[in-house]
Amino acid sequence: MKQIGIFLRALEPEDLDLLVQLENDSSLWKYSNRTEPFSRALLQKYIDEQHQDIFEVKQKRFVVSYPDQTPIGFIDFFDFEPLHRRAGIGIIIHPDYRGKGYGKKALKLAEEYATKHLILHSLYANIAPENNASLRMFESCEFFRLAEKKEWNFYEGQFHDEYLYQKLLS
Numbered sequence: 001m002k003q004i005g006i007f008l009r010a011l012e013p014e015d016l017d018l019l020v021q022l023e024n025d026s027s028l029w030k031y032s033n034r035t036e037p038f039s040r041a042l043l044q045k046y047i048d049e050q051h052q053d054i055f056e057v058k059q060k061r062f063v064v065s066y067p068d069q070t071p072i073g074f075i076d077f078f079d080f081e082p083l084h085r086r087a088g089i090g091i092i093i094h095p096d097y098r099g100k101g102y103g104k105k106a107l108k109l110a111e112e113y114a115t116k117h118l119i120l121h122s123l124y125a126n127i128a129p130e131n132n133a134s135l136r137m138f139e140s141c142e143f144f145r146l147a148e149k150k151e152w153n154f155y156e157g158q159f160h161d162e163y164l165y166q167k168l169l170s
Contacts, residue, residue, distance in 0.1 A: 006102055008062040008075065008109045011050045015063055018071045019043050022092050030155035031128055032090075054080050054118070062113075064093065064106040072097040075110050077118070085121040087114065091134075103137050111141070115169045125165045128153070135163070143167040 011019070022028070024037040054060040058080040064073040073093035080087040089110060093103045114120040125143060127134050139145075143165040151159035 006064055006066060006072070006105055006109075008106065008113065009065050009069075011047045011061060011063055012069075013044070013047060014069075015071050016040065016044055016047060018094065019047070019074070022074065022094065028092065030153065030160075031131065033153065055082060062110065064091075064102060072102060073106065075106050077110070077114065080118070082118075085119060087118070087120055087123060089114075089123045089125055091137075098133065103133075104140060107137065107141050111167070111169060120169055122169065123167050127163045127165055129161055129163060138165050138167075141167065 020038070020040055020043055023043060026037070029035060049057075050061065054077065059076060059078045060080070061074055061076045063071045064075055065071050071094075073091065075089070075091045077087040077089055089107070091103055091106060091110075093106070111123065114123060123143075124146075125134075125138055126149075127138060129135075129148075144167070145163050146166050147164040149162045149164060152162040153160050
């Protein structure tokens with residue numbers, strides 16, 4: 001799956017360092033409902049198990065990569081519901097590559113994959129109101145805010161709202 005300058009590919013053992021770095025960035029845990037780091041061994045096991053079928057495990061992660069195989073981030077399908085033809089989607093781009101349009105390109109590639117290969121009708125994303133870059137990116141890709149979940153997540157010593165965004169795929 002290619003888009004100008006980047007493509008989506010399967011996780012490889014060589015992606016472990018970036019996976020450890022991004023998954024263990026404690027400043028991002030509030031967005032992924034986590035409170036502690038993952039071990040390298042656990043993340044290596046996660047990579048090793050990526051061959052599992054999305055229909056069984058209900059999730060799938062792709063690497064956002066340059067054509068030379070350099071990874072710059074990850075994009076995930078989660079809560080995959082084949083009966084209802086929907087899934088959640090999340091994305092993380094390494095800080096050095098943010099603000100260059102790669103997240104938007106990766107999201108469009110993921111939408112194409114979801115439509116052609118998973119036959120999905122709908123994608124949704126949960127986004128914190130203060131995550132302005134993510135809000136702008138999803139809105140620019142025609143995701144619409146459906147709801148505001150009041151005091152939905154607890155982090156930094158207080159409750160925070162969360163927005164629910166959705167896109168109907170053609």
